[in-house]
Amino acid sequence: MFFYDWTYLLIIPGLILGIWAQSKVKSTYAEYSRVPTRLGRSAATVVDDLLRRNGNNKVRIGRVSGELTDHYNPGNETLNLSDGVFASNSVAALGIAAHEAGHAMQKHDGYAPLKLRTAIVPAVNICSGLSTPLFFLGLLMSWEPLLTLGIILFAASTVFALVTLPVEFNASNRAVAMLTEGGYVNGEEERGVRKVLQAAALTYVASAVTSLLSLLRLVMIANRRRD
Numbered sequence: 206m207f208f209y210d211w212t213y214l215l216i217i218p219g220l221i222l223g224i225w226a227q228s229k230v231k232s233t234y235a236e237y238s239r240v241p242t243r244l245g246r247s248a249a250t251v252v253d254d255l256l257r258r259n260g261n262n263k264v265r266i267g268r269v270s271g272e273l274t275d276h277y278n279p280g281n282e283t284l285n286l287s288d289g290v291f292a293s294n295s296v297a298a299l300g301i302a303a304h305e306a307g308h309a310m311q312k313h314d315g316y317a318p319l320k321l322r323t324a325i326v327p328a329v330n331i332c333s334g335l336s337t338p339l340f341f342l343g344l345l346m347s348w349e350p351l352l353t354l355g356i357i358l359f360a361a362s363t364v365f366a367l368v369t370l371p372v373e374f375n376a377s378n379r380a381v382a383m384l385t386e387g388g389y390v391n392g393e394e395e396r397g398v399r400k401v402l403q404a405a406a407l408t409y410v411a412s413a414v415t416s417l418l419s420l421l422r423l424v425m426i427a428n429r430r431r432d
């Protein structure tokens with residue numbers, strides 16, 4: 206049957222990578238949130254500085270509860286820093302805050318992959334919600350057009366996961382560049398920032414791998430039904 210199918214094994218590498226990435230993020234964040242930067246300024250004031258220095262005066266900086274819940278919203282141009290980051294002067298806090306500032310600068314510069322990602326979000330949400338029910342219905346009815354439609358709709362979320370990769374890597378590159386150019390971190394601190402951001406990037410790689418493998422699995426199940 207569908208759920209006890211051996212193709213389920215395909216998903217396992219993605220799951221393992223995801224769990225490993227999550228634990229790597231947590232441990233790296235824990236390590237570098239205990240390392241203060243020599244400059245001693247809070248992430249919130251540094252991020253405000255970074256944006257102004259780079260000619261971006263539109264962004265509103267706020268605070269959000271939770272751990273590692275930091276995010277930038279391109280819709281209303283708000284940048285929210287989590288409780289552990291906002292007032293912290295740690296290497297981890299500056300890295301995470303600067304990464305979000307990197308997203309804000311992407312919007313400011315009209316960076317194409319961010320535009321694309323923002324534009325496809327509503328469609329991706331609808332497609333991914335419909336894909337599994339339609340695919341499952343297609344299996345029950347043994348009706349190929351429905352299976353194909355389910356796969357195409359699922360592919361939308363895979364495209365989203367892939368478009369996310371350049372957006373995230375670029376935001377981290379911008380973060381390191383802005384922090385070092387402005388003299389907010391020294392060489393040693395820069396290496397810490399890179400480690401934190403690389404660990405975070407790994408979670409997006411894991412999501413993309415999982416999504417690709419899931420897509421492959423649907424294609425294999427559909428193909429076998431044709432035999």
Ligand SMILES: [Zn+2]
Nearest residue numbers: 304308373376
């Ligand atoms: Zn990001």
